[in-house]
Amino acid sequence: MRAEDDDEAAVLAVPGGADDAALGSTAVRKRFEQDLAALRAADEFVLVLPAGAAAHVEAGIASGLGKRCWAVGPVDRLRALHIVQ
Known part of the structure; x- marks a missing residue:
């Protein structure tokens, strides 16, 4: 599972990479939660x-x-x- 998350995270890291990502995937959810935590902490x-x-x-x-x-x-x-x- 970890390797799958890492692969999905790599796809999200490139410009436009999220366009083809499944919004319900673990990697997308994790990235959203990290971004939201950073916004809250700013x-x-x-x-x-x-x-x-x-x-x-x-x-x-x-x-x-x-x-x-x-x-x-x-x-x-x-x-x-x-x-x-």
């Missing part, structure tokens, strides 16, 4: 732009957890959600 959240959808979801979770959030990097156009406090 004092603040920095979103480095440009960023993908998953990073924006993490920013939303961080904001929902009451973390102060920052977006840094080039912005092609401002959107109303960029001023959410």
Whole structure:
């Protein structure tokens, strides 16, 4: 079982790797729990732009957890959600 989890974790580590992963798999669940624990432990959240959808979801979770959030990097156009406090 451990080797299977390691193989699944390796797939998740590459860009786009989660696209074909089973969301109910042990490796995906473990990765989610690790990411959520890191968000809970953080004092603040920095979103480095440009960023993908998953990073924006993490920013939303961080904001929902009451973390102060920052977006840094080039912005092609401002959107109303960029001023959410």
